[in-house]
Amino acid sequence: MVLHPMISPQPDSVQFVAAVPRITLRNHFAHPYDSAIAAARTCYAPRIIGPEEITDKQRLQIGAATFYAGHHTVYQHAHFEFGLENVSRQFVWSFLHAHPFYNSEQQSQRYVRLGRALAYLPPETPGFGAAERAIYERAVARAWSYYRELTALLEEDSRRILSDIWHISPMSHPKRAQKVDRQAEKRAIEVARYVLPVAAATTMVHTLSGIVLHRLWRMVEASDTPAEARAVIGEMVARVREIDPQFFDRFDNAPMEPEEMPEWSHLAGSGELPGAASARMRDAEAFAREFDARLGGRVSVLTDFSPQAPHVVAEAYRAVLGLTESACPDAEALDRLLNPARNAYRLETLDVGVHAPIMRALQHAHFTFAKKISHTADSQDQRHRMVPGSRPLLVVTDTRAPDYLTPMLIAGNARAREVYERAMADAWAAKNELLDRGVPREIALYLLPNAKAIRLVESGSLLHLLHKWTMRTCFNAQEEIYQASMEEVEQVRTAFPALGRYLGPPCYIRAGIASPICTEGSHFCGVKVWQQFPKIDRRI
Numbered sequence: 001m002v003l004h005p006m007i008s009p010q011p012d013s014v015q016f017v018a019a020v021p022r023i024t025l026r027n028h029f030a031h032p033y034d035s036a037i038a039a040a041r042t043c044y045a046p047r048i049i050g051p052e053e054i055t056d057k058q059r060l061q062i063g064a065a066t067f068y069a070g071h072h073t074v075y076q077h078a079h080f081e082f083g084l085e086n087v088s089r090q091f092v093w094s095f096l097h098a099h100p101f102y103n104s105e106q107q108s109q110r111y112v113r114l115g116r117a118l119a120y121l122p123p124e125t126p127g128f129g130a131a132e133r134a135i136y137e138r139a140v141a142r143a144w145s146y147y148r149e150l151t152a153l154l155e156e157d158s159r160r161i162l163s164d165i166w167h168i169s170p171m172s173h174p175k176r177a178q179k180v181d182r183q184a185e186k187r188a189i190e191v192a193r194y195v196l197p198v199a200a201a202t203t204m205v206h207t208l209s210g211i212v213l214h215r216l217w218r219m220v221e222a223s224d225t226p227a228e229a230r231a232v233i234g235e236m237v238a239r240v241r242e243i244d245p246q247f248f249d250r251f252d253n254a255p256m257e258p259e260e261m262p263e264w265s266h267l268a269g270s271g272e273l274p275g276a277a278s279a280r281m282r283d284a285e286a287f288a289r290e291f292d293a294r295l296g297g298r299v300s301v302l303t304d305f306s307p308q309a310p311h312v313v314a315e316a317y318r319a320v321l322g323l324t325e326s327a328c329p330d331a332e333a334l335d336r337l338l339n340p341a342r343n344a345y346r347l348e349t350l351d352v353g354v355h356a357p358i359m360r361a362l363q364h365a366h367f368t369f370a371k372k373i374s375h376t377a378d379s380q381d382q383r384h385r386m387v388p389g390s391r392p393l394l395v396v397t398d399t400r401a402p403d404y405l406t407p408m409l410i411a412g413n414a415r416a417r418e419v420y421e422r423a424m425a426d427a428w429a430a431k432n433e434l435l436d437r438g439v440p441r442e443i444a445l446y447l448l449p450n451a452k453a454i455r456l457v458e459s460g461s462l463l464h465l466l467h468k469w470t471m472r473t474c475f476n477a478q479e480e481i482y483q484a485s486m487e488e489v490e491q492v493r494t495a496f497p498a499l500g501r502y503l504g505p506p507c508y509i510r511a512g513i514a515s516p517i518c519t520e521g522s523h524f525c526g527v528k529v530w531q532q533f534p535k536i537d538r539r540i
Helices: 033-042 054-071 072-074 089-096 130-165 176-195 208-217 226-243 262-269 276-294 311-320 330-338 361-363 373-383 413-434 441-447 463-472 479-495 505-509
Strands: 006-008 016-018 020-026 079-089 103-106 115-119 202-211 301-307 368-376 453-461
Touching: 006 202, 016 130, 033 054, 033 176, 054 072, 072 208, 079 089, 079 208, 079 226, 079 413, 089 202, 089 226, 089 373, 103 276, 115 130, 130 413, 130 441, 176 413, 202 208, 208 226, 276 368, 276 453, 301 453, 311 361, 311 368, 330 361, 330 413, 361 373, 361 453, 361 463, 368 373, 368 463, 373 453, 373 479, 373 505, 413 441, 453 463, 463 479, 463 505
Parallel strands: 016 115
Antiparallel strands: 006 016, 020 079, 079 202, 103 202, 301 368, 368 453
């Protein structure tokens, strides 16, 4: 049964709406478990075995032999497509998207105006009673009030900047002016969303394999949102059990308890349990200062790399085609690989790099960055799953003092900046009040805003970073990810000019070689970036 949202009145005409999660199984394999056993049998048979041929003895013996011995590829064939409605963005960031083996199409906060204060409401628990719930609901409603106020304040600034970029005048065609109006609204809500809490509800289509679902169920305590994770993943498991009970019931795969997990046991061993707020926060603040000092004012800093990256890539290219170094020196190999005029793969929007024999040579050069971006920006950054990051557990790295990022559109508007800073102060004050009342940190942290600073270490091969940098140095990319990508490209250009000269946004790569120059179609930013890159300033 699906419950109707619970609504309680709040000040400023904003009402808190408790999101009621709804988990549906949209698509699935017809016989997930028997298909897995049939796949296992096929490995040792002269023909393909069908799921209809599987006996109960094989289900028992082959199932146990494969699952408990770690031969899990057979359980990767079955995929499950879920509809996840009204789950929190904190849960998605901290757990659901914290690994590479999934696919999601998630409702965008950048382009969808959020009219209702729809947010996750933790269940009542010791320390989180009626009084604490009232504080929580007021904080969420207040954040939405700031969101509305900032949207109104920023829309005119956005319209003015975009009108200048697109050369809109009273003589312009009405459709061009309407396009600017629509884009101005989108830019305004994109920036205003920074004040929304990470408790905000989101909806998505989420697809994963059977073995990944097993792993998620085992690891539900491994995030900032264990209660929500246990509830949502538990419902996903229940939906699979409804269509094939064997897929889970054949195995003893219970969630690990917190005391079994090294993250929590390491803290317990040092006397620093997640609930020990004051001492933990002092350490977190010291860590933040140390990390920020390493950044030296940058968004992203290159901290490690393959020292012989150009030569290693060139050697790998020669190995693919059986060429000697005298026949194909390093500079020639790199030009053949990275020059879009000589390598059509650079112009592909399908991202075929891992399938192209010569492009796989780019996997042997690696780069590591320390970076600091907001929670909302990192929620997009982590979708580059082949450039994995070590992201913080907020329950042990949260600080008592406000710790956030400010978008440039807000920084340039004095009135908006004042509203924004007040929103940040209110969010941290509400979160700290809950902590002072003894509310579990897991619950209090749902009140943190999207602007919350996330410090992480991120690494990737040149192959996958090349794709990321091409997409995220486009002006349509999210502001912070754009800035991080530009800084990363700049540092690689400095360290390895032989590689860096081939890095840039799609329009820079395609200019003079392919048509259209901009691959964004009607979403063209209006700026001829390819004529000025990399010496170009983003205005919005």
